[in-house]
Amino acid sequence: MNSEAIMSLIKDWRVALLLLLVAGSLVGIYLAPPSPEKGLEGNLQFGLDLQGGSWLQMEFQSVVVAYSPDGSAGDLVENLRTGLEAEVIQIDENHLEIRKNVPRADLEPIFATSDASIVTYQTGVSPFTADEVKRILNDKVNALGMQDARINLLTPTGSEYPQYVRIELAGVDMATAQEIIGTQGLFEIRVQTTGNETEHVLYGDQITSVGVPQRDPDGRWGVGFSFTDTGAEAFRNAAIESGAVDNPNAHHLVMILDNETVYSAPLDRDLAAQLRSGPVRSLSASTGIGDAGLDDAMALQIHLRAGALPVQVDIVGSGSVPAALGEQFKTTVALAGLFALFTVGVVVYYRYREPAIVLPMIATNFAEIIILLGIARFIVQLDLATIAGLIAVVGTGIDQLVIITDEVLHEGRVPSPNLYMKRYGRALGIIAVAAATVFIAMLPLALMDLSTLRGFAIITILGVLIGILVTRPAYGKIIMAILSK
Amino acid sequence: MEFARYDVNKYSPRQMVALPLVLLLLAGVLLGYATLATGLPLTPGIDFAGGTAVTVFTSDGRETIEAIFSGYPLLSVGEGIGDGKYLQFGPMDDTQHQALVALINEKYPDAKVDQIGETFGKTLQGQAFLALIFSFIGMAVVVFIAFRSLVPAGTIVLAAFADIAITAGIMQVVGIPLSLGTTAALLMLIGYSVDSNILLTTRLLKRKGKLDEKLAGAFRTGIIMTTTTLAAIAAMWVVSTAGQIQIISEIGSVLLIGLFVDMMNTWMLNAGILKGYILRGNKK
Numbered sequence: 227m228n229s230e231a232i233m234s235l236i237k238d239w240r241v242a243l244l245l246l247l248v249a250g251s252l253v254g255i256y257l258a259p260p261s262p263e264k265g266l267e268g269n270l271q272f273g274l275d276l277q278g279g280s281w282l283q284m285e286f287q288s289v290v291v292a293y294s295p296d297g298s299a300g301d302l303v304e305n306l307r308t309g310l311e312a313e314v315i316q317i318d319e320n321h322l323e324i325r326k327n328v329p330r331a332d333l334e335p336i337f338a339t340s341d342a343s344i345v346t347y348q349t350g351v352s353p354f355t356a357d358e359v360k361r362i363l364n365d366k367v368n369a370l371g372m373q374d375a376r377i378n379l380l381t382p383t384g385s386e387y388p389q390y391v392r393i394e395l396a397g398v399d400m401a402t403a404q405e406i407i408g409t410q411g412l413f414e415i416r417v418q419t420t421g422n423e424t425e426h427v428l429y430g431d432q433i434t435s436v437g438v439p440q441r442d443p444d445g446r447w448g449v450g451f452s453f454t455d456t457g458a459e460a461f462r463n464a465a466i467e468s469g470a471v472d473n474p475n476a477h478h479l480v481m482i483l484d485n486e487t488v489y490s491a492p493l494d495r496d497l498a499a500q501l502r503s504g505p506v507r508s509l510s511a512s513t514g515i516g517d518a519g520l521d522d523a524m525a526l527q528i529h530l531r532a533g534a535l536p537v538q539v540d541i542v543g544s545g546s547v548p549a550a551l552g553e554q555f556k557t558t559v560a561l562a563g564l565f566a567l568f569t570v571g572v573v574v575y576y577r578y579r580e581p582a583i584v585l586p587m588i589a590t591n592f593a594e595i596i597i598l599l600g601i602a603r604f605i606v607q608l609d610l611a612t613i614a615g616l617i618a619v620v621g622t623g624i625d626q627l628v629i630i631t632d633e634v635l636h637e638g639r640v641p642s643p644n645l646y647m648k649r650y651g652r653a654l655g656i657i658a659v660a661a662a663t664v665f666i667a668m669l670p671l672a673l674m675d676l677s678t679l680r681g682f683a684i685i686t687i688l689g690v691l692i693g694i695l696v697t698r699p700a701y702g703k704i705i706m707a708i709l710s711k
Numbered sequence: 712m713e714f715a716r717y718d719v720n721k722y723s724p725r726q727m728v729a730l731p732l733v734l735l736l737l738a739g740v741l742l743g744y745a746t747l748a749t750g751l752p753l754t755p756g757i758d759f760a761g762g763t764a765v766t767v768f769t770s771d772g773r774e775t776i777e778a779i780f781s782g783y784p785l786l787s788v789g790e791g792i793g794d795g796k797y798l799q800f801g802p803m804d805d806t807q808h809q810a811l812v813a814l815i816n817e818k819y820p821d822a823k824v825d826q827i828g829e830t831f832g833k834t835l836q837g838q839a840f841l842a843l844i845f846s847f848i849g850m851a852v853v854v855f856i857a858f859r860s861l862v863p864a865g866t867i868v869l870a871a872f873a874d875i876a877i878t879a880g881i882m883q884v885v886g887i888p889l890s891l892g893t894t895a896a897l898l899m900l901i902g903y904s905v906d907s908n909i910l911l912t913t914r915l916l917k918r919k920g921k922l923d924e925k926l927a928g929a930f931r932t933g934i935i936m937t938t939t940t941l942a943a944i945a946a947m948w949v950v951s952t953a954g955q956i957q958i959i960s961e962i963g964s965v966l967l968i969g970l971f972v973d974m975m976n977t978w979m980l981n982a983g984i985l986k987g988y989i990l991r992g993n994k995k
Contacts, residue, residue, distance in 0.1 A: 275823070285831065382834060383841055390831075400812060400824070541805070545825035551766070558954035566946040573942040577935045611892065614947065614959040618899060618966070621943035622906065625936035629910060632932040652913070659857040659909050664902030666849035670842040671898060676835060679895045682962075686899065 235707045244700035248593050251600020270599060273609025273681065276556050278549030279374075279396035280403040284539035286359075287327040290352060290387045292320055292345040293337060302340040309336045315438055317352040320345070325537050350387030351537055359391055359535050362528050366406055367395070380675040390676070391539065400546040413532035415461070417468045418478045427464040427479075430532045432457025439523035447519035448512035449527045458505035471498045481511075481529065488529040559613040566617045567592065570624050578631070582708050587627045590701045594623050597692050602685060612681030619689030622664065626657045626693060630702050635709070650702045661694040719930040719978055720923045724990070727983030731976050735873045738880030745883060753879055756888030759836040761802035761829030762786070765815060766955055767822035768794045779818055783811050795955025802829040839894040846898050847872070850905060857909070863916060866984045867908045870976040874904040877976070878969040887965060892958040896965035903940065903966070904973040907933040908981050915985050922989055930978060941970050
C-alpha cells in the first residue's frame with residue numbers, strides 16, 4: 227500500500243474515529259494526569275482483588291412498612307415503639323421505618339390494635355436513613371485518613387429500599403476494617419464553669435436514644451435525645467452546681483466528640499425551670515432555623531450517636547485480599563489476556579494464512595482493548611471478573627471480524643466497491659443483531675446493585691458497543707483498502 | 712481442524728436434530744431431578760449457599776490443610792498448578808467464622824478470604840435467577856424483532872435455551888457449582904450462542920443461492936468464529952486455572968463447555984430445523 231492510500235484511509239471517518247479513540251484512551255490512561263510511577267498500569271482503577279484490601283457487606287436490621295389508613299400515626303408509632311422496644315420513624319404519611327428486624331407476623335397484631343393494617347412489608351431502610359449511614363461511615367473512614375474507600379448502598383432488584391451497605395477499603399486488612407466499622411467515638415457533655423473552663427458532666431454511654439431532626443412550632447430544628455436515670459441525675463446536678471440553671475448564658479452546655487467541640491449552647495429557660503424541680507430524661511438540642519439549622523441538626527444527631535449507626539447492621543459477607551496476592555493476580559490476568567490475544571492470532575492465521583488479513587484483525591482487536599480500558603478507567607474498577615469480561619470481548623470481537631472478512635471475501639475474491647459495500651452492510655447487519663442480544667443479555671447483570679459482576683457485565687456491554695460503533699466499521703474499511711491494492 | 716470434517720450437508724434434518732434433542736431431554740431430566748431433590752437445578756456454590764472460600768499459595772499438602780482446619784466445616788480443597796490451593800468451607804456462625812479468620816491469618820497470612828452469609832446467599836440466588844430470566848426474555852425479543860418470522864426466530868431461541876440447559880446439565884455432571892461467576896458465564900452464553908445462529912439464519916434465509924452451498928459457507932465461517940472465541944477462552948481458562956484465580960477459571964470452564972454445546976446446537980439443531988423448514992417451503 228502506498229502512502230496515498232494510507233492517507234485516504236486515515237481520512238475515512240471510521241478509521242479516523244478509531245485512531246482518535248485509541249489516542250484519547252492512551253492519553254487518559256497515561257497522561258491525564260501523568261503517572262510515570264505506576265508504569266504500565268497508568269491511571270487504571272483496580273478493584274480490591276487486584277490491589278489488595280478488605281470488603282464488608284452489611285445488612286440493615288430494619289423494615290419499612292406501608293400501612294393504611296394513612297395519617298393516623300400517633301398511637302400506632304407509640305404502640306410499635308413500646309411493643310417492639312425499637313425506634314420507629316415516620317418516613318411519610320403512610321410509611322414507617324421500624325429499626326429492628328421484626329417479622330411481619332409480629333407486626334400485624336400491633337397494627338391491628340391501632341386500627342391500621344400493613345399494606346406492604348419490606349426489609350431495608352428509608353433512603354434518608356441509608357444516606358445517614360453512608361455519611362457516618364464516610365466520616366469514620368475519612369477521620370482515619372483513608373483515601374481509597376468506597377461505600378455503596380445496595381438495593382436488591384425488586385425492592386424499593388436499600389437493604390445493604392458495602393464498604394471497600396483498599397490496603398486494609400480484615401481486622402482493621404472491622405475495627406473501623408465497630409468502634410465508636412468518645413462523646414462527652416461538659417458544662418461551662420467560669421470563663422472558658424468546663425467541667426465533665428457525663429459520657430455518651432448515658433445517652434439511651436437519639437431521635438431524628440425535628441422542627442419545633444417556631445421553626446427551629448433540633449435533635450431530641452434521652453438520658454439514663456443516672457445520666458439525668460448527673461445532668462441536673464451539673465446544671466445546678468455550675469449555675470447554668472440561674473444564668474444559662476454564662477454557662478453553656480458543651481458537647482465534645484473525640485476532643486472536638488461539636489455543639490455549645492445555653493440551657494433553655496423552660497428546661498432550666500424543669501431542672502430545678504427534678505431530673506429531666508428527654509431533652510432536645512436546637513440548632514437554628516432553615517436549611518442551615520437542618521444541616522446542623524443532622525450533624526449533631528450523628529455526633530450524639532458518637533459515630534454509632536442509627537440502625538443495627540449485621541455483617542452478611544466479607545473478604546480480604548493481601549496486597550501481595552493482588553499483585554500476583556494482576557500479573558496472572560495480564561498474562562491471560564496476552565496469551566488469549568496470541569492464541570486467537572494463531573487460530574486466525576491458521577484459517578487465512580495471510581498476514582495482510584491477520585495483522586489488521588489482531589491490531590483492530592488490540593485497539594478495541596485499549597479503547598475499552600480507556601473508557602473503563604472512568605467508570606469501572608478492573609477486578610478479576612471484569613478482566614474475564616475483557617477477554618471474552620476479545621473472543622467475540624475476533625469472531626465478528628471473521629464474519630466481516632468472510633462476507634466480504636465471498637468466494638475468495640475481493641468484489642467491486644459497490645458489491646463490497648452491500649456485503650459489508652450485510653455483515654454489519656448480522657453483527658448488529660448479535661450485539662443487541664449480548665447487550666440485552668448482560669443488561670440485567672449490569673443494572674443489578676447486588677451483583678459483584680457489574681464490572682463484568684458493563685465491560686461486555688461496552689465492548690459490544692465500541693465494537694459495533696467503532697472498531698468493526700473501521701476494520702471493514704481497512705481490510706478493503708488492503709485487499710484491493 | 713477436526714470439526715471442519717463434519718459435512719454439514721451429509722445428513723437429513725431428522726438425523727441432524729436427533730442428538731441435540733436427546734441431550735436436551737437428558738439435561739432436562741437431570742436438572743429436573745436435582746430440582747426435585749434439592750430445590751435447585753444445580754448445586755449452589757459458596758456465593759449462593761453461604762460459606763467461606765480461601766485462596767492460598769502454600770506448599771502444605773491436602774492432608775496438612777485438612778488437619779489444620781479439622782474443627783471447621785471444610786468442604787473441599789482444590790489444587791491448582793504450583794502451590795495454589797482453593798479451600799471451601801460451609802456456612803458457620805459469626806464466632807466460628809471469626810475464629811477461622813484468626814486461624815487463617817496465623818497459618819496463612821497471605822490468603823484471600825471471602826465469606827458469604829447463608830441468607831445473603833439466598834438473596835443473591837434470587838437476584839441471579841431474575842437476571843437469567845430477564846436476559847433470556849430480552850434475547851428472545853431481540854431475535855423475534857430481527858427475524859419477524861416464527862420458525863427461524865423460534866429456532867434460535869430454542870438453540871439458546873438448549874445451550875444453557877445442556878451446559879447446565881454438564882456442569883452438574885462434572886461438578887461445577889452454580890455461583891455468581893458461572894451464572895454470568897451462562898448469561899454470556901446467551902449472547903455468544905446467538906452469534907453463530909444469526910449468521911446461519913441470515914445466510915440461509917437472506918442470501919440467494921443453493922442451500923447446500925450456503926450451508927457449507929455459513930458452516931465454514933461459523934466454525935472459525937467459534938474456534939477463535941474458544942481459543943481466547945481456552946487461553947484465559949488455562950492461565951487462570953494455573954494461577955488459581957477461581958472466578959475466571961469458573962467463568963472459563965462454563966464458557967468452554969457452552970461453546971462446544973453451542974457448536975452442536977447451531978450446526979445440528981438449528982441447521983437441521985432450518986434445512987427442513989426451507990426444504991418443505993420449496994415443495995409447496
